[in-house]
Amino acid sequence: MPSDSSVRPTADDGPDPAGLAAAAERCVRDAARLLASATGPLTVAAKGRFDPVTDADTAAEEHLVRALRTAVPGSAVVGEEGGGRADPGGVTWYVDPIDGTGNYLRGIPLACISVGAAVRGRLVAGCVYDLSRDECFSGGPGLPLRIGGAARAPAAADAPTPLVLTDIPLPGRAGQRELRFFADLLDLAEVRRIYSTALALAWVAAGRADAACNTGVRPWDVAAGAALIRSAGGVYTPIGDPLPDPHGDPVPPELAPAFTATAPGARSRTFGRRLTERVADLAG
Structure with a gap:
C-alpha cells in the first residue's frame, strides 16, 4: 500500500x-x-x-x-x-x-x-x-x-414481527437453557441463523434485520460490527465482562463474550431491551 x-x-x-x-x-x-x-x-x-x-x-x-x-x-x-x-x-x-x-x-x-x-x-x-x-x-x-x-441512511424494517439474527444455541452447546431460549425467541420473533456474527451485525446496522444476539463471541467477531451498529444510530449492548487480555492490557468494553444489537428506531429499541434481558439471563 x-x-x-x-x-x-x-x-x-x-x-x-x-x-x-x-x-x-x-x-x-x-x-x-x-x-x-x-x-x-x-x-x-x-x-x-x-x-x-x-x-x-x-x-x-x-x-x-x-x-x-x-x-x-x-x-x-x-x-x-x-x-x-x-x-x-x-x-x-x-x-x-x-x-x-x-x-x-x-x-x-x-x-x-x-x-x-x-x-x-x-x-x-x-x-x-x-x-x-x-x-x-x-x-x-x-x-x-x-x-x-x-x-446510506439505514432502512428501518417495517414488518409486524421483529427479525432476529442469532447462532444460539451454538453447535455443541445446545443445553436445555439454550434450547429454551431459542424456543422462547421463536415465540417473539422471526429468526435467521447465518453463522457469521460480523455479517449479522452489518445487516442490522443497515436495517435489514431488527436485532442480533450471540454468546461465546471473541473480540474479532464483534469489533467491526459493534462500530457499524453505533455508526447507524443503533444500540450495541455488550453482556458480561470483556474477555481478559492474556497480557493484562485493557480491552474495549464492547468486546464482551455476549451481546445484543438493535437497529435504529423506537420499536427495535423496545424489543432490544427484552432481548437483552433474556440473553443476559442465558449468559449469566
Whole structure:
C-alpha cells in the first residue's frame, strides 16, 4: 500500500476515525481480491470440533496484518488466527480474516472479512466485507454508515414481527437453557441463523434485520460490527465482562463474550431491551 494512503493524525495527534475506517476498507478490499484470485482446493484444519480453519484464513490474515500496519505505522493487530497483542495507548486492529469459515468452506454465500479499529481502548471504526456480494459496510461512532462506498441512511424494517439474527444455541452447546431460549425467541420473533456474527451485525446496522444476539463471541467477531451498529444510530449492548487480555492490557468494553444489537428506531429499541434481558439471563 503506498505511503500516501497512511492515516493522518488529527489535531491532538490521535488517529482520525474516518481515516481508520477508510484504511480498513482499502485493506479489506485488497484481502478480498486475494481470496478471489486463489485457485485449487482449500487446506482445512480443525481448531475445534465445530471450528475449521483453512489456508485461505491464514493467507488473508497475513495480508491484512501487513496492509494495516502499513496504513497505520506502529499499530497493533489482534487476529483470530495469528493472535497478537493490543496497544492500549495507540491503535489496535481486531481482525477476522473470514468470519463464517464453515460457510465459506462449503460454498455457502454467508461469509465476510471483518476489521475493527480501537484507539486507546475505545472502538472507533469498523469494516465488514461480504465476500459473496462484493458489498462493503464501513463506519464508526459519529461517522456515517457507508455501504458500497456511499453514505446510506439505514432502512428501518417495517414488518409486524421483529427479525432476529442469532447462532444460539451454538453447535455443541445446545443445553436445555439454550434450547429454551431459542424456543422462547421463536415465540417473539422471526429468526435467521447465518453463522457469521460480523455479517449479522452489518445487516442490522443497515436495517435489514431488527436485532442480533450471540454468546461465546471473541473480540474479532464483534469489533467491526459493534462500530457499524453505533455508526447507524443503533444500540450495541455488550453482556458480561470483556474477555481478559492474556497480557493484562485493557480491552474495549464492547468486546464482551455476549451481546445484543438493535437497529435504529423506537420499536427495535423496545424489543432490544427484552432481548437483552433474556440473553443476559442465558449468559449469566
